[in-house]
Amino acid sequence: MAYPATVRAIEAELGRLAAEHPSLCTRTLAPNRTHEGRSVSFVTISGAGGGTPVLLTGGAHAREWAPPDALLSMLDRLLRAYEDDADLVIPAFIDTAPARDIEYPAASIGAAEVKRIVDRLELHVLALINPDGRAFTQASSANAMWRKNRRPPRPGSSCLGVDPNRNHDLAWDFERFYDDAGDVAVSASKDPCDFQVYIGPSAASEPEVRNVASLLRDKRIEFYVDVHSFSRKILFPWGMDDNQTRDASQSFRNPEWDGRRDGGFGGPYGEFIPAPLRDAHVRIGQAMHDAIVDGAGSDPRAQARSQYDVEPGLALYPTTGTASDFAASLQFEPDPPAERVISYTLEIGSDADGEGGFQPVPAIYPKIEREMHLALIAFLLAAAR
Ligand SMILES: [Zn+2]
Numbered sequence: 001m002a003y004p005a006t007v008r009a010i011e012a013e014l015g016r017l018a019a020e021h022p023s024l025c026t027r028t029l030a031p032n033r034t035h036e037g038r039s040v041s042f043v044t045i046s047g048a049g050g051g052t053p054v055l056l057t058g059g060a061h062a063r064e065w066a067p068p069d070a071l072l073s074m075l076d077r078l079l080r081a082y083e084d085d086a087d088l089v090i091p092a093f094i095d096t097a098p099a100r101d102i103e104y105p106a107a108s109i110g111a112a113e114v115k116r117i118v119d120r121l122e123l124h125v126l127a128l129i130n131p132d133g134r135a136f137t138q139a140s141s142a143n144a145m146w147r148k149n150r151r152p153p154r155p156g157s158s159c160l161g162v163d164p165n166r167n168h169d170l171a172w173d174f175e176r177f178y179d180d181a182g183d184v185a186v187s188a189s190k191d192p193c194d195f196q197v198y199i200g201p202s203a204a205s206e207p208e209v210r211n212v213a214s215l216l217r218d219k220r221i222e223f224y225v226d227v228h229s230f231s232r233k234i235l236f237p238w239g240m241d242d243n244q245t246r247d248a249s250q251s252f253r254n255p256e257w258d259g260r261r262d263g264g265f266g267g268p269y270g271e272f273i274p275a276p277l278r279d280a281h282v283r284i285g286q287a288m289h290d291a292i293v294d295g296a297g298s299d300p301r302a303q304a305r306s307q308y309d310v311e312p313g314l315a316l317y318p319t320t321g322t323a324s325d326f327a328a329s330l331q332f333e334p335d336p337p338a339e340r341v342i343s344y345t346l347e348i349g350s351d352a353d354g355e356g357g358f359q360p361v362p363a364i365y366p367k368i369e370r371e372m373h374l375a376l377i378a379f380l381l382a383a384a385r
Helices: 007-020 066-084 111-120 131-139 180-185 207-218 275-295 300-304 323-332 365-383
Strands: 025-029 041-045 052-058 088-090 093-095 102-104 107-109 121-126 223-228 233-236 309-312 342-347
Touching (some): 007 025, 007 041, 007 131, 052 207, 066 111, 066 365, 088 365, 093 365, 111 121, 207 323, 223 323, 233 275, 275 309, 342 365
Parallel strands (some): 052 121, 223 342, 233 309
Antiparallel strands (some): 088 107, 093 102
16 A cells, blocks of 8 residues: 555555454444545454454544554554564665665564564554545645545535544533633634634534544543654643642533633643553653654664654643543543543654655655554553553
């Protein structure tokens, strides 16, 4: 499958993976068709049947072309290594963009670790959340920076689309959730004409969002990564407000704080996260970080280009209705689908160093791809402990 893949090629590749590994990989249609009538499928990989439930998603944002492709190539490598009882090998890569070539050595994940991942996990992968958006960005270079889905305009309006990473049912009505300063600071909008972050007409109104939410609930997901690009960040909860570990009553679930949350560092409100849960996110995030740096080899220039920040989502900017915060929020429900949820947004790549930002050119794509594979395999190994 050549990068960047079309929507059709992504579905074909999912079909091929399931057909070539029938005892390990099953393909299922997600329940909700998109506004333009497309179906997307997810695959489930499980060597022993069952196991710790994990979900990986990509392609929520239309213009972010690398994550769906890199998710599929990781599955291809993982399944082939498992079937062959062999190491998973990430080939060497020479980055020719800088003034002098930078070589990234081959990296390998041992056959025993591959076996542990496939046998101990029930790994669900929805590689392309937003196929309508991706098809639109690939139809014309004029559309290439489109981010949202393709929800049709309301009568009397010409503005299309909802941000699928602001529409989840968590702090969705940000004006009710925050104080006035928080309303201004948050990366969200109620204007359908907002090009980036329109939250939609109601919480979880979008079929793409309901597909992700139903997987999180129905599969009782305990480990989740939503892959985006770009900014070399490994973001853990929360993105809504700054983390605090002392006061469980300062919670998104507590309406007494509505209209009074500040949405920033410091201030009267901080979103509660139990210390062990925060520490687990830091520890696993650091393992993902270290895997990327180790994979860069000994050249300090390669190492410098492989530094991913491990930090709460708020460090980027305050966000509401995101998939990764929503996934984490489920464990705080009275009857949670999973007792503990570890959840990240992984932002792969950069707009510096010739990496191409949202749309890496094919010559640099293997660097972005290998960083994602190294990070996610470290994540899967943590889930398979
Ligand atoms: Zn994104």
